[in-house]
Amino acid sequence: MSSVQDTSAGAATAPVSSFLTRAVLVAAMLVATLLVAGYAGGRFGLLLLIGLGFGIVLEGFRFGFAGPWRALITKRDPRGTLAQLLSIGLVALVAFPVLNGAGGTMIGAHAPIGFAMIAGAFVFGAAMQVVMGCGSGTLVNAGSGNPVSLLALPFFALGSFAGAYHLLWWTNLGTLPVIVFEGMSGLAITLGLLAAVAVGLLAMAAPGTRAIPRRLWIAAALLAGLAVLNLLVAGQPWGVVYGLGLWAAKGASAFGADLSASAFWSTPGNVERVTESLLTDVTSLTNLGIIGGAFLVAVWRSGLGQGLPDLPARAWIATVIAGFLLGYSSRLAFGCNVGAFFSGISTGSLHGWSWFVAAFGGAFVGVWLRPRLGLEGRK
Numbered sequence: 001m002s003s004v005q006d007t008s009a010g011a012a013t014a015p016v017s018s019f020l021t022r023a024v025l026v027a028a029m030l031v032a033t034l035l036v037a038g039y040a041g042g043r044f045g046l047l048l049l050i051g052l053g054f055g056i057v058l059e060g061f062r063f064g065f066a067g068p069w070r071a072l073i074t075k076r077d078p079r080g081t082l083a084q085l086l087s088i089g090l091v092a093l094v095a096f097p098v099l100n101g102a103g104g105t106m107i108g109a110h111a112p113i114g115f116a117m118i119a120g121a122f123v124f125g126a127a128m129q130v131v132m133g134c135g136s137g138t139l140v141n142a143g144s145g146n147p148v149s150l151l152a153l154p155f156f157a158l159g160s161f162a163g164a165y166h167l168l169w170w171t172n173l174g175t176l177p178v179i180v181f182e183g184m185s186g187l188a189i190t191l192g193l194l195a196a197v198a199v200g201l202l203a204m205a206a207p208g209t210r211a212i213p214r215r216l217w218i219a220a221a222l223l224a225g226l227a228v229l230n231l232l233v234a235g236q237p238w239g240v241v242y243g244l245g246l247w248a249a250k251g252a253s254a255f256g257a258d259l260s261a262s263a264f265w266s267t268p269g270n271v272e273r274v275t276e277s278l279l280t281d282v283t284s285l286t287n288l289g290i291i292g293g294a295f296l297v298a299v300w301r302s303g304l305g306q307g308l309p310d311l312p313a314r315a316w317i318a319t320v321i322a323g324f325l326l327g328y329s330s331r332l333a334f335g336c337n338v339g340a341f342f343s344g345i346s347t348g349s350l351h352g353w354s355w356f357v358a359a360f361g362g363a364f365v366g367v368w369l370r371p372r373l374g375l376e377g378r379k
Helices: 002-040 040-058 066-075 078-101 117-132 137-141 147-165 168-172 183-204 214-234 241-254 268-275 283-301 313-330 337-346 350-372
Strands: none
Touching: 002 283, 040 137, 040 214, 040 283, 066 117, 066 350, 078 183, 078 337, 117 147, 117 168, 117 313, 117 350, 137 147, 137 183, 137 214, 137 337, 137 350, 147 168, 147 241, 147 268, 147 313, 168 241, 183 214, 183 313, 183 337, 214 337, 241 268, 241 283, 241 313, 337 350
């Protein structure tokens, strides 16, 4: 009799314990937001909150970039990629008129097309399939406790720092002028191209893979809303790569490294950011928020402890190399799936389209490499 009562009591306290854990986590996130707002200002607190929203949506709705591209390549399943295009289009509908009327007070994710940019996007596309995570994906997966992403993330930051350090040398290989679609005509071109890509994907889709699931419709809309908020609050589009490189730059500076030899890190704006608090850097705040939001969802689902996967040594070595290449190549490419593809296209930059084509080509290589590097697990 007593053993049955003890079991019942344990079952009764489990939901209470779970509720308390979730309540504490939500409260901690809100307190962190208020602390940032109190220290750096309301704008920066709001940016952390937006970052938390990104993490919650990406992890909560399983919305990503690397996985859907893999599904498109291996299964001819375009649904996740179609949701990405939908979200980009929704952002563009707001971003184009906002940037047009901002009078220079806001900037788009605009960058030039060049040899290094295209090569960087190709390498990034391959590397993100190796570790199954782009810029935002690596942050989300690390926040949810994925061991591969936890290992890749610091090397991503180091690669971003190194890529920025050498950026001028690479861009001197040759770039075109920055080409931007602007105004209502630019918006029409952007939406037309997005629609054309969507039609092409639907034409080649495998049977039963043409309808976007409801969760992806919701996620695409929520992500677009957060991206628009990021643009309005930060004065620039959503990005990831710069923040990661800044973390490594601050670490290098703390250990006495001289960054004055780098044309990138020695510019006045970057010197200032290296010396200031991370809590005043807009990209760092949203990156931290993404990690925190993904952590919150993972614990909410009681799924944080994923355990160490049974991978061979070459897989872990490949993860380190791929993580570094993710950072280095994305810096040369002026962004990752977020900063170049998502934000670049949604704010009219032609380089976003070039990035998409090059990175998708690289993804084929990454899909081929991943099992050969032992990252599919042991059979």
